[in-house]
Amino acid sequence: MMDWQALILTLKLATVTTAILLVIAIPLSALLVLGRSRWLAALEALAALPLVLPPTVLGFFLLVLLGLRTPVGRGIAAILGHPLAFSFEGLVIGSVIYSLPFAVQPIVAGFAAIDSSLVDAARLLGANPIRLVFSLLVPLARRSLLAAAVLGFLHTVGEFGVVLMLGGDIPGATRTLSIVLYNQVENFDYAAANRTAAILLGLSILALGAIYIGGRPRGGRNA
Amino acid sequence: MLEIALDARRGHFHLRLECRFVSEWTVIFGPSGAGKSTLLRLLAGLDRPDHGRISLDEDVLTDTARGFHVRPGRRHTALVAQQPALFPHLNVSANVAYGLSGLDARSRQVRVEEMLELVDAKNLADRRPSDLSGGEAQRIALARALAPLPRLLLLDEPFSALDGIASDSLLSRLQRWISEHRIQTVLVTHDATDAFATGAEVALLREGRLDALGPAAQALASERERIIARL
Numbered sequence: 001m002m003d004w005q006a007l008i009l010t011l012k013l014a015t016v017t018t019a020i021l022l023v024i025a026i027p028l029s030a031l032l033v034l035g036r037s038r039w040l041a042a043l044e045a046l047a048a049l050p051l052v053l054p055p056t057v058l059g060f061f062l063l064v065l066l067g068l069r070t071p072v073g074r075g076i077a078a079i080l081g082h083p084l085a086f087s088f089e090g091l092v093i094g095s096v097i098y099s100l101p102f103a104v105q106p107i108v109a110g111f112a113a114i115d116s117s118l119v120d121a122a123r124l125l126g127a128n129p130i131r132l133v134f135s136l137l138v139p140l141a142r143r144s145l146l147a148a149a150v151l152g153f154l155h156t157v158g159e160f161g162v163v164l165m166l167g168g169d170i171p172g173a174t175r176t177l178s179i180v181l182y183n184q185v186e187n188f189d190y191a192a193a194n195r196t197a198a199i200l201l202g203l204s205i206l207a208l209g210a211i212y213i214g215g216r217p218r219g220g221r222n223a
Numbered sequence: 224m225l226e227i228a229l230d231a232r233r234g235h236f237h238l239r240l241e242c243r244f245v246s247e248w249t250v251i252f253g254p255s256g257a258g259k260s261t262l263l264r265l266l267a268g269l270d271r272p273d274h275g276r277i278s279l280d281e282d283v284l285t286d287t288a289r290g291f292h293v294r295p296g297r298r299h300t301a302l303v304a305q306q307p308a309l310f311p312h313l314n315v316s317a318n319v320a321y322g323l324s325g326l327d328a329r330s331r332q333v334r335v336e337e338m339l340e341l342v343d344a345k346n347l348a349d350r351r352p353s354d355l356s357g358g359e360a361q362r363i364a365l366a367r368a369l370a371p372l373p374r375l376l377l378l379d380e381p382f383s384a385l386d387g388i389a390s391d392s393l394l395s396r397l398q399r400w401i402s403e404h405r406i407q408t409v410l411v412t413h414d415a416t417d418a419f420a421t422g423a424e425v426a427l428l429r430e431g432r433l434d435a436l437g438p439a440a441q442a443l444a445s446e447r448e449r450i451i452a453r454l
Binding site: 115117118120121122123124125126127128131135136139140 | 267269294295296297300301302304306308310311312321322324325364367368371
């Protein structure tokens with residue numbers, strides 16, 4: 001029996017997470033590439049931290065922070081009416097933090113590869129930082145943006161440690177396909193596990209295809 | 224009038240000069256590595272000097288003593304570098320219109336057409352930069368820089384990609400247009416013929432220092448002797 005609820009929840013989580021990731025990663029990457037402050041190195045390291053942090057550790061920290069043990073968690077619970085731990089919204093926050101480096105790094109690489117003389121030309125013609133980003137950096141780095149979106153999406157689809165720690169296993173709220181797969185294996189239901197794994201594999205292949213086919217330049221040079 | 228008092232270190236290179244460009248056209252002549260491009264970047268506001276002050280007709284653009292720096296794009300200063308740096312995802316018209324966001328659509332269109340006519344490129348309006356020759360791209364870069372009607376125009380050997388004849392006729396037409404619009408121009412070159420061609424005030428820059436400033440025949444006297452001796 002296919003767990004449609006978990007599939008839909010997983011896709012919803014990955015879509016929302018990817019959208020938020022892009023909204024955060026585009027300005028952050030522009031700041032890292034164009035900015036001059038000496039604090040930027042520290043910010044870049046901070047943005048890369050989830051890459052080396054074990055997912056269970058990240059999930060545990062977030063569980064404590066967003067649960068009812070801390071003032072922050074209690075404050076959020078007072079506003080929302082429920083704690084963020086063990087909720088879909090909590091999972092979104094965890095996923096955004098966990099997948100941030102996977103979105104930031106391709107975008108930083110894409111922005112940094114843009115010829116600095118183009119950036120100079122735009123600045124001389126009066127472009128402010130926002131216009132610079134949206135009229136120049138984003139269109140010229142669209143392959144990197146696509147890669148960032150796909151990587152962020154896939155990384156969220158496949159995440160396990162953060163979801164289990166922070167979200168638990170609540171059907172319809174936090175039970176994603178990875179959790180379903182784990183449960184199926186634990187119950188020795190290998191046939192069902194095979195189907196779930198095949199869906200996760202299919203999503204990955206589809207997404208990789210999107211990067212390689214969708215991002216291919218159509219004639220001429222492409223940044 | 225452009226007043227410059229600058230001190231800027233870039234690694235081992237040290238640019239230090241104090242001068243006043245009063246003529247409508249100034250040609251800065253010097254061998255490569257003399258600091259010409261560095262100077263233009265400082266004037267354009269793309270880089271900041273360690274110490275110094277730049278002012279254009281009484282308006283201060285940079286003053287390190289007061290921590291004052293007008294950002295590029297607010298200085299009414301245009302820079303055309305050796306590389307045309309056209310935006311590859313925009314066609315020629317959109318490139319020329321990029322600096323005209325303050326104008327309404329109609330005025331923008333009129334200005335773009337005027338600029339393309341000035342550089343003899345009306346037929347290129349819909350082309351992509353990747354479909355242009357080096358000389359064509361250079362002309363479009365010039366049109367794009369001039370479109371917002373800057374008060375100061377900085378040219379970094381922009382004619383290197385044009386062939387001799389196109390360059391001469393373009394130069395005289397540009398000079399006329401620039402003079403009509405009262406745009407002060409500073410042209411940087413390592414080609415002595417460029418320096419003599421415009422009949423402008425010439426500054427001789429060598430290893431980050433100003434060696435001479437005056438009419439071409441005077442400022443380049445030593446350079447002229449060097450060329451004649453070589454012949």
